Amino acid sequence: MDDVFDSGKFSHGKQVGQLETELAHYTGARHVIGVNSGTDALVLLLRACGLRPGDGVLVPAYSFFATASAVVLAGGRPQFVDIDPGTYAMDPEALDAAVTPRSRFVMPVHLFHTMADMAALDAVARRHGLTVVEDSAEAIGMRRRGVHAGLHGRGGVLSFFPSKTLGAIGDAGAVLTDDPEIADTVAALRHHGRGGRTLNDFPAISTESALPGANSKMDDIQAAVLLAKLPLLEEHIARRAELAAAYTARLRDLPGILRLPRAVAQTPDDRDVHYVYLIETEHRDALVDHLEGQGIGTEVYYPLPLPHQPVFGHLGHRPGDFPHAEAAARRAVALPFHPDLPPGDLDRVCDTIGSFLATTRTTA
Template sequence: MNFIDLKSQYQHLKADIDARIHAVLDHGQYIMGPEVAELEAQLAAYVGVKHAIGVSDGTTALQIALMAIGIQPGDEVITTPFTFIATGEMIALLGAKPVFVDIDPATYNLDPNLIEAAITPKTRAIMPVSLYGQCADFDTINAIAAKHNLAVIEDGAQSFGATYKGRKSGALSTIGSTSFFPSKPLGCYGDGGALFTDDDELAKTIRQIRSHGQDRRYHHPIIGLNGRLDTLQAAVLLAKLPSFADEVAARERIGARYSELLKDVARVPALAEGCNSVYAQYTIEIDGREAVQAALKEQGVPTAVHYPVPLNLQPAFAHLNQPVGSFPHAEAAARRVMSLPMHPFLDEATQDQVVAAVKQALA
């Protein structure tokens, strides 16, 4: 049994993917070839923003976004401790301080009610994570940010394709960011990512940063980095985009079926009002996780934990002096969450096998 089944997806789209890849091999423009601009136009139209900028990966996307809004050493950026390391890592890499705020235990996303208490004169931005495929509460977050003149960057690495009150992830903040890592809802065949904004000046800055800070060849008004999206990865994404809406619908259907079948034995994902989820992970909460995972492994059912150690307890952030107990909801989730096999090609028979194994392990 596959935790994520990329092989079935490839077989389903093989002709289109192969044709797109071979077109790049034929024209030979492997860096910033025409497929990159074509993809950016399609991504912008899909998300509903003026600008989509392809970048090398989701982590670099966050770094570029922070650089584009002018984050400097000593600045503070409010974010969640319950996320992949990249979220806090990119803040720290720029010399800024990640200021963690606990999560809403229902959605696992940043709790907006705790944000204002964390704002100081050094705060420059808020970076919510749309975890597991569901967008954070952006109306509330944006209102707080506007009141305090802060930028908002969505870390939407797991939520591309999700909808929040009729708007797409990526179109909900000053800058939206996503990842096209192979296992993401829309994944390429290597690393890839994108940034989204309606702000013309920010888009211009992002494009410059992505290519060593240059506005034209060998002219560098600002300091940037090498953050370009490979043409081959853009080609793969172009082949996948036409069927992406169908895959999102399948993810929603499979996620809802999991929840219906498991709601009596485990805590299943809670969807906030006006939100859907693309279930980048289908994650439940259970007691005795290690024993349950071992039992499922014996039954041939793979599982994963996203994420077992919140950022405040990572050695890299020990200097922030936020020990166990600092963020009780994030820490409780880290002890109890477990992700099950989830992908658009998961058939009901396999899903029933997963559910039966979970129920047996929890009995």
């Protein structure tokens, strides 16, 4: 960080370039383009892949709001798809049924601890002629068949929001792609249409493309923090796996627990990464209140399915249209989970949940 201040180059500078290089090495991507947030990464990726105004983009009904808002900000129209209740990711059969003549893109999301079934989703996409891009904002370190999340379609993204597996001290993000044309377009779009890092590198986008750029550059302070933390990433991922296993061992036989994270990775070339530890219970809201009363924080992911957000009311979706997404929104809660979580704290969380569920069962 001192180097950044000494250089006087506070965004889109040397530290950002070095981070892009190291992330490309870590993920195996041919191109990594640092931007100012995971949300802008999605917007710029969709635009660089040729999204036209009004194009339909199929997205899961259960995800963070940015999944759908990025589609709108890029000029598209979100088309919602129900999820697989085991992975919380887009269900391939539901995707097949949701395709319309308007559909041009499909954007699976890798949530919480595992990737979407990209092989099955890609098969549906090929059958319908859809372009695949990935909302892999939470998925650093996740792989299927040796391929990092975000590299199974035209491109993907990473978010470095402070709570992420690799987090900055503010907003930051990146686009991953193996396509040099997409990489060049995203690199220009993030910097007012310039191809390089100075005022002299303008314009980089031809007038025929009609793609005005934006100010979506990554700050070098964030890049410096991420460069310092990147060598610790594998250690932190391993610790997260230990904590997830400890939670599962303590919680799996408790009455009232409807679902715990399940392993999806099947081969040495596959890897799940626990970003959060999510459980489901019909007593979710009461459990959240009880834990809060005991000084234990939680996070509800996500309290309202995307199709039922007021801003998408004009699309006409009704309760019951996305049953798996609606069940998750009603029942899911994330427990305290980070690499520095002491074992004693984990035990206290589990003991408190156990006593609450036992009392709830008795009174019921």
